[in-house]
Amino acid sequence: MGHPQEVDIIVAGGGPAGCVVAGRLAYADPSLKVMLIEGGANNRDDPWVYRPGIYVRNMQNDGINDKATFYTDTMASSYMRGRRSIVPCANILGGGSSINFQMYTRASASDWDDFKTEGWTAKDLLPLMKRLENYQKPSNNDTHGYDGPIAISNGGTITALAHDFLRASDTIGVPFSDDIQDLETSHASEIWAKYINRHTGRRSDAATAYVHSVMDVQNNLFLRTNSRVSRVIFEGDKAVGVAYVPARNRGHAGQTMETIVKARKCVVVSSGTLGTPQILERSGVGSAERLKKLDIKVVSDLPGVGEQYQDHYTTLSIYRVSNESATLDDFLRGDKEVQKELFQEWEVSPEKARLSSNAIDAGFKIRPTEAELKEMGPEFNKLWDTYFKDKPDKPVMFGSIVSAAYADHSLLPPGKYMTMFQYLEYPASRGKIHIRSPNPYVEPEFDSGFMNNKADFAPLRWSYKKTREVARRMDAFRGELTSHHPRFHPASPAAAMDIDIQTAKALLPNAFTVGIHMGTWHKPGFTYDANKVHEDIKYSEEDDKAIDDWIADHVETTWHSLGTCAMKPREEGGVVDSHLNVFGTKNLKVVDLSICPDNLGTNTYSSALLVGEKGATILCEELGLKIKTPHAPVPHAPMPKGVPATQQVRH
């Protein structure tokens, strides 16, 4: 059937938040016509989406991978020693949930309370947090949900490295807990859950959960993919539809060819933190001064659009592990036999396969001790006093272990690795994104702002040291991959030490060169001793400087963009009100993570879903509808409790 040219609701952008809004509304009222317009391809039945263990492939920036858009800093940054950072964002239906690393965490209660917006406190949002979850782990707190469309489990396997990590974390003062996603815990470790359905071994993406599920049983949800929304169409200040263009501009002699769809009731922009402000600006919503320079007619003068860009910042440090360790390195490296074995295993028994996992099985949230704070310098201490001190539920850093090198394997020596993934949850730095042209194919001006506030160096430096102490205390530890550590002076006691000779010989038994005397090349580590009691490494000022330089050279996005269309008062630079209405317009809402006025200490998929659920609730109330629970049966998922088998569709 051809698509209608007019519907009731248009959702522009099919990320987690957009999928929730479109799916919930369409399911609430089968007579309501909803159209979801997504710039990327449909994710349905794509094995490079639904098999969890291949997620790293989605990050290939090789000109072929079209599942992500890679935003690069327009200008080199002096805060990163002249580097430009790259922030990959989803470009596929399901948004980040189709390509992300599937790590399940949740924001602290105070994060939501800090929004200081009526209807958005943690207490207000708790029922919606539960509504979205199909939590498949045991739990001893009452914050999880069990009948929602998004599956959360430990996946198919937990590696031994994860338990090793938890034991070592305990020895440095990070105790183990069975659930630190209870909105309160800010200093403990756990087996890190995943957005993977434990019965099917599949990724739990938002499009399958909220959109394909409804399209399977109803015909009022219209999906257009490979269609980039160029702008919102206004009559006066009232949004009445959108214009979209093909994803690629390869026909029509390079002219932009717009198709227009009308919306009778509301346009919801949900194109993510980096996509949404661009659509708003092209539509005449943004700083009047900026828009006039681009000859764009101003609909609403909102200088906050595109400002206050936030993320979480990570540095990845890589370690050697024993040759016996179970890691994904050979699979990721492209060993054909190993790949065949793992893919086959997934086909036969996905519920317990190694690929039904992201190999990120354990992690922690941490806050510094008083003694550690003293070493973290005045800039961070000032931030601590105003931001963290009185909010005991806010962690400063997250750390987790990947049972493999998260790196380009063509650049690594043979062997097995683990990656310590340490990330800063509430950076003080801010960036921005703005269009340079009304043409939707022209790249925007982007400033990630990474590290432009000095306070962000100390916690990253501190967490590098912490995860290094954890790694050194693990049974599987066999040295540091020196290329992925700070460049300490070779004579410093803090200098990274590479693989020990015994492990290297076992790895390459026929090599003639293992351990040859060339001390300037590398510093071999000590042979593993199970009884060794470790002292913490002492760092000099010079060592700290080496760590800071390394941070500047290597700090990366954690792919957790938020904040460019903030929900706060208009006079404070706000873009939307508490009902997600765009100031100065009618029938136009923004529903995605761009609305966050402040950071959220979590991997942000859970928050994007929650913002989507809140947006759907607000819209349903305004339209006089009631959200139906449980949601439509999720394809490929086991039957939810309480829904008659006759109402379920399976594939």
Ligand SMILES: Cc1cc2nc3c(=O)[nH]c(=O)nc-3n(C[C@H](O)[C@H](O)[C@H](O)COP(=O)(O)OP(=O)(O)OC[C@H]3O[C@@H](n4cnc5c(N)ncnc54)[C@H](O)[C@@H]3O)c2cc1C
């Ligand atoms: C590589 C990666 C790894 C991540 N890992 C994790 C993780 O392990 N755990 C976790 O909790 N979170 C993770 N995240 C973060 C999480 O996925 C995001 O926070 C979440 O997807 C944000 O949802 P959103 O709806 O705000 O926007 P997005 O997910 O960004 O979705 C926006 C959608 O809009 C589309 N779009 C953009 N512009 C247009 C346009 N002009 N017209 C039409 N469509 C458009 C995009 O293609 C996209 O589908 C990761 C994200 C990425 C990218």
